[in-house]
Amino acid sequence: MEKNVSISIHLDFYGKLLSDRKNEIMDYYYNDDLSLAEIAEIIGISRQGVRDIIKRCEKELFYMEERLGMIARFEKTAKNIAEIKKIAHKIDFEAKNNKEIHKSASDIIRIADSIEE
Numbered sequence: 001m002e003k004n005v006s007i008s009i010h011l012d013f014y015g016k017l018l019s020d021r022k023n024e025i026m027d028y029y030y031n032d033d034l035s036l037a038e039i040a041e042i043i044g045i046s047r048q049g050v051r052d053i054i055k056r057c058e059k060e061l062f063y064m065e066e067r068l069g070m071i072a073r074f075e076k077t078a079k080n081i082a083e084i085k086k087i088a089h090k091i092d093f094e095a096k097n098n099k100e101i102h103k104s105a106s107d108i109i110r111i112a113d114s115i116e117e
Contacts, residue, residue: 004030010061013070022057029054078116085112 008030015023025043028034029050036054040047065071088108095101 007058007061009071010065013074014061014064014068017064018057018060022053025050025053026057081112081116085109088112
């Protein structure tokens with residue numbers, strides 16, 4: 001996974017655990033794609049100060065994932081839901097003339113879809 005995408009995902013999961021200022025800087029850099037100089041001007045600190053904060057925050061975000069594992073758990077759940085839906089579609093296809101099995105397979109797919117939301 002590309003580093004910027006990875007950091008953005010980490011921010012989605014853990015950004016609110018950073019201080020408001022750190023979260024704002026990370027959001028500017030990774031989600032709004034502002035340069036260090038642009039962020040420094042907005043925040044009122046040096047370019048180097050912005051860079052240092054970003055590097056510290058990156059370490060914090062990866063540490064949070066290491067300890068809490070929310071992203072890994074989310075990805076595993078998404079993969080398992082996709083597999084459940086695939087199997088349910090196969091069951092539905094194989095049970096062409098059995099309305100009870102068709103309904104059960106449809107219910108499984110509907111429930112899996114609701115979990116994904």
